Amino acid sequence: MTFWCITAVIIVTSNVIVHWRDINPDNNLQRLRDDRDYEPALRFLYQIVGSAINRNSAQVLADMRSMPEWSTRHFYIVDSTNRDLLDRPLPAGVHHLVPKLNPSHPFDKVILDEEKTWGRHVTLNDGKSVKIFTIATSAGDNRSGNIVWQLFINNIWPLLLTSILVSGTACFFLARHLARGLSTLQRATRSIAKGDLSVRISDRFDTRRDEIASLAHDFDHMTERLEKAMAEQKRLIKDVSHELRTPLARLQVALALAQQRSQGTVDKELDRIRQAADYLGDIISDILALPVLDDGGWTLDDTMDLSALLEALNQGLESEAARKNITLKLDNPLSEALLATHGNMLYGVFDNVLRNALRYTPTGGTITTSLRQEAGNYHIDVADTGPGVPEAQLADIFEPFYRTDQARDRESGGYGLGLAIAQRTVALHGGSIKARNRQQGGLEVSITLPRNGD
Numbered sequence: 001m002t003f004w005c006i007t008a009v010i011i012v013t014s015n016v017i018v019h020w021r022d023i024n025p026d027n028n029l030q031r032l033r034d035d036r037d038y039e040p041a042l043r044f045l046y047q048i049v050g051s052a053i054n055r056n057s058a059q060v061l062a063d064m065r066s067m068p069e070w071s072t073r074h075f076y077i078v079d080s081t082n083r084d085l086l087d088r089p090l091p092a093g094v095h096h097l098v099p100k101l102n103p104s105h106p107f108d109k110v111i112l113d114e115e116k117t118w119g120r121h122v123t124l125n126d127g128k129s130v131k132i133f134t135i136a137t138s139a140g141d142n143r144s145g146n147i148v149w150q151l152f153i154n155n156i157w158p159l160l161l162t163s164i165l166v167s168g169t170a171c172f173f174l175a176r177h178l179a180r181g182l183s184t185l186q187r188a189t190r191s192i193a194k195g196d197l198s199v200r201i202s203d204r205f206d207t208r209r210d211e212i213a214s215l216a217h218d219f220d221h222m223t224e225r226l227e228k229a230m231a232e233q234k235r236l237i238k239d240v241s242h243e244l245r246t247p248l249a250r251l252q253v254a255l256a257l258a259q260q261r262s263q264g265t266v267d268k269e270l271d272r273i274r275q276a277a278d279y280l281g282d283i284i285s286d287i288l289a290l291p292v293l294d295d296g297g298w299t300l301d302d303t304m305d306l307s308a309l310l311e312a313l314n315q316g317l318e319s320e321a322a323r324k325n326i327t328l329k330l331d332n333p334l335s336e337a338l339l340a341t342h343g344n345m346l347y348g349v350f351d352n353v354l355r356n357a358l359r360y361t362p363t364g365g366t367i368t369t370s371l372r373q374e375a376g377n378y379h380i381d382v383a384d385t386g387p388g389v390p391e392a393q394l395a396d397i398f399e400p401f402y403r404t405d406q407a408r409d410r411e412s413g414g415y416g417l418g419l420a421i422a423q424r425t426v427a428l429h430g431g432s433i434k435a436r437n438r439q440q441g442g443l444e445v446s447i448t449l450p451r452n453g454d
Contacts, residue, residue, distance in 0.1 A: 008168075012160065041074070041136030042109075045118045048075055048132050056126035061085050078131040085130075093117030094133045101131050181205065181212035188219065197227040241287040248284065252277050283417065299342060300429065306337035306346070306378055306449070310369055313350055317358060325363045331370035337378055339449055345425050346449075349433075352418040353382050353445050360386035360443070376451055377431075383444040388437040397435060398423040 052060050057079070064072060064085050077085045082098050084090060090098070093112050097119035100108050106121040119133045184201055191199040202220040205213035255277060259270050314330045321328050357367045365385035372379050389397060400420040419433075426433045431449040438444050 008164070012164075014163075041116065041134040042118050044074065045120055045132060045134040048077075048134070049120050049122055052077075052124065052130070052132065053122055054125055056124050057128045057130065058126075060124065060130065074134060076133045076135075078133070080129055091115070091117070091135060093135060094119070097133065098131060103129070178212065181208070181216070185212070185216065185219065188223075192223060192226075197223055197230060199223060237287055241284045244280070244284055248277060248281055252281070287417065300340035302341050302343060303338055304341045304346065306339055306380070307332055307334050307371060308336075309347060309350060310371055310380070313347075313354055314369065317354060321358060321367070324358070324361075326358065326361050327366045329366060329368040331368065334371060334373060337371060337373065337451075339378060339429070339451060341429065346429070349422040349425050349447070350380070350382075352422050353447070356418065357382055357384035357386070357443070357445075360384060362386065365442075373451070378449045378451060380447045380449070381444055382447075383438060383442060385440075385442040388441065388443045389435065391437065394435050394437070398433065 051063075055063070060077060064077060072086065076088065076090060076094050078090070078094070078098055079085060093110050093115055094117060096110050096112065097108055097117060101119050101121040103121060103123070107119070109116065109118045111117075115135060117133055117135050119131055121129065121131050123129050184204055188199045188201045200220050200223065202213075202216045205216045252274075255270060255274055259267065259274075262270060310330060310332060314328050318328060354367070354369070361367055361384040367385075368381075368383045370381045370383075398419050400417055423433050426447055426449065429449055431447060433445065433447045435443055435445045
């Protein structure tokens with residue numbers, strides 16, 4: 001909006017300045033405006049005389065007939081028979097001056113009833129004579145300048161409107177051209193904010209050689225560097241984790257031998273060491289399961305039945321849920337729910353979500369898993385009756401190594417990688433995962449996956 005306002009102001013101002021400096025090719029009234037010896041009507045008389053003196057009587061008559069009424073009402077041209085060329089009745093001042101003007105007395109003026117009339121005798125290039133008269137109010141009346149203003153206002157509008165139309169059209173296409181490039185950059189920036197570092201946009205600006213195209217190339221260079229840096233960071237974490245496996249395995253073997261030889265004297269301390277070693281082993285396993293690249297180098301070359309998977313997972317957790325007196329419910333109206341996958345990637349996703357729900361659901365609670373098919377997607381909701389998650393942290397629980405400060409902390413068993421792996425795995429399937437707190441209490445994790453072949 002600001003752009004268009006500034007453009008309109010520039011167009012109007014430039015046209016007013018140009019037009020004021022030169023009202024039209026034949027009448028340079030403004031140049032005479034600074035000369036205080038001339039009244040506007042007198043200046044107008046000189047302009048008409050200058051325009052008519054090199055024309056013949058037929059051309060002068062044609063010029064008057066082609067002029068609009070608002071311009072001809074300020075002057076009269078009388079022929080040798082003392083008749084106006086446009087057959088208009090002559091005002092009193094003109095009547096008074098007509099007999100006075102002749103080749104030997106070519107110029108005169110008269111003031112009648114506070115109306116000032118100037119007259120000029122002119123010989124045209126065909127030898128015929130005419131008398132030109134201009135009329136204005138008295139010399140002291142500022143309204144005498146109305147002739148200039150009326151000519152100015154009436155002449156500027158066509159040029160102003162044409163300029164606005166042409167300039168506005170040019171500005172519209174220019175703004176559209178610039179906005180298209182900025183919109184592409186905006187979409188790419190939002191993709192990066194969502195974690196997609198593979199976005200590239202420079203190929204969309206191949207036909208452009210402006211600053212936006214240069215910015216697009218710099219943008220691609222930046223994202224390429226970021227993507228490589230992130231990949232190197234992930235590889236480093238995986239390499240370190242892989243190197244930790246060997247000493248950890250030796251530690252677990254040594255721990256087992258120590259437990260056998262301790263004969264119960266230091267079992268309590270050894271149990272703590274074993275728990276710490278198991279915890280470290282689980283973290284290493286999950287880190288190694290994280291995809292290094294966004295696509296993980298995987299292709300969805302297999303097909304699985306989501307309905308059968310959920311039923312199997314619920315059956316597998318029944319004994320553990322029964323020990324905690326937790327009820328597992330499966331709402332699955334579909335006999336078959338096929339989708340493309342790679343190996344058993346999705347098994348880990350739903351196993352992690354269900355085990356999280358089982359971990360945080362209190363005794364006597366309920367975990368409900370529902371599967372439905374809608375608009376080319378499968379929607380899976382896992383709802384527990386646990387403490388939930390603070391609203392501000394609902395999106396953060398899918399970040400690696402993120403734990404909430406309250407119920408879902410290390411002591412409760414989580415270390416913040418399970419849901420991060422689940423989020424990336426679901427994304428690799430073209431789906432999404434999100435969490436929300438239920439109104440009746442508890443957390444609900446919703447997963448959306450595209451149907452097979454859609």
